[in-house]
Amino acid sequence: MVLVVFGVALLVLAAAMVVLFAMMGELASRVPGPSTTRRDATVRALDEAQLGSVPSSWPPGLEAGNGNGNGNGNGSTVLLVLSTICATCADIATQLTENPGHADWGELGVVVSTSNQGRGNDFVARHGLGAFRHFVDTGGDWVSDQFGVRVSPTALVFTAGRLESAYVFYDVAALRAKIKKEREDRQMQREDSQMQKEPT
Amino acid sequence: MTDDSSGTRATRRWIPGRRAFLGGVGASGLATAATIFGQATPASALVNAGCCTLCFSPSHTVAQCETGQYYVWSCPYGSQFLYCNCCEHGASGDNCNHVTYSSYSCQY
Numbered sequence: 001m002v003l004v005v006f007g008v009a010l011l012v013l014a015a016a017m018v019v020l021f022a023m024m025g026e027l028a029s030r031v032p033g034p035s036t037t038r039r040d041a042t043v044r045a046l047d048e049a050q051l052g053s054v055p056s057s058w059p060p061g062l063e064a065g066n067g068n069g070n071g072n073g074n075g076s077t078v079l080l081v082l083s084t085i086c087a088t089c090a091d092i093a094t095q096l097t098e099n100p101g102h103a104d105w106g107e108l109g110v111v112v113s114t115s116n117q118g119r120g121n122d123f124v125a126r127h128g129l130g131a132f133r134h135f136v137d138t139g140g141d142w143v144s145d146q147f148g149v150r151v152s153p154t155a156l157v158f159t160a161g162r163l164e165s166a167y168v169f170y171d172v173a174a175l176r177a178k179i180k181k182e183r184e185d186r187q188m189q190r191e192d193s194q195m196q197k198e199p200t
Numbered sequence: 201m202t203d204d205s206s207g208t209r210a211t212r213r214w215i216p217g218r219r220a221f222l223g224g225v226g227a228s229g230l231a232t233a234a235t236i237f238g239q240a241t242p243a244s245a246l247v248n249a250g251c252c253t254l255c256f257s258p259s260h261t262v263a264q265c266e267t268g269q270y271y272v273w274s275c276p277y278g279s280q281f282l283y284c285n286c287c288e289h290g291a292s293g294d295n296c297n298h299v300t301y302s303s304y305s306c307q308y
Contacts, residue, residue: 019226024226025222025223083273083286087252088275116271118297
């Protein structure tokens with residue numbers, strides 16, 4: 001009798017294992033492979049941005065350290081301006097957090113322009129932007145008042161707390177490469193001008 | 201698996217339909233698990249128009265939208281110098297609850 005019970009239990013267990021492995025196989029076949037999406041790598045200057053602006057105040061959420069150990073936006077900060085009403089912005093938010101994401105970008109902050117706080121909070125939660133310094137800008141008032149920007153997706157690049165450049169972009173990796181190159185070029189120019197000033 | 205005399209590898213005999221059967225078993229298991237443990241996400245009824253994601257299908261002009269309480273924002277669309285103005289009219293409440301209508305227009 002005991003042998004029969006054990007036999008039936010073993011049979012059930014074996015069947016469960018088969019179903020489990022079949023489920024894993026089916027699941028594996030449904031998972032898409034690595035993303036092959038080709039995004040427009042264009043990064044172009046945003047003419048309407050008020051370059052040289054120094055914001056009178058930094059909103060809560062953006063005032064924390066910016067990767068250089070400087071608070072309140074006094075260092076090298078890059079703000080990505082996204083909007084809940086812009087279709088491309090959802091893709092930008094996805095790029096920030098997935099495959100492999102840009103969590104290593106210490107100077108990054110995200111401004112979410114939105115018609116209302118609830119929709120902005122939903123956008124932040126849905127795309128996992130809570131991991132970054134972020135600010136939900138109701139009506140887009142702060143970013144438009146401070147920098148004259150009412151377009152998304154855009155990137156505002158600050159040096160020493162001053163808006164140095166502004167870009168429209170579609171690909172975060174391309175944007176990072178552009179900013180890095182721009183900073184390297186500026187550094188080289190500074191070094192060149194210093195060398196010219198030094199007496200021979 | 202055995203090697204034949206010509207040096208090429210003989211293929212293993214494949215029972216037709218085994219893969220389909222196991223796939224069916226797996227799909228059934230997944231469907232059952234999803235039914236028991238799955239949780240539906242809230243339905244989204246947002247409308248894409250140009251580069252805008254709007255609460256409603258556009259029904260008014262942007263000029264009409266930009267009266268009273270509204271939210272308007274721009275986005276680049278397709279070619280490099282085409283921009284769309286996306287507008288939602290109404291009081292600012294949670295999500296689309298207080299939006300009365302949406303509109304958009306695109307221009308170079």
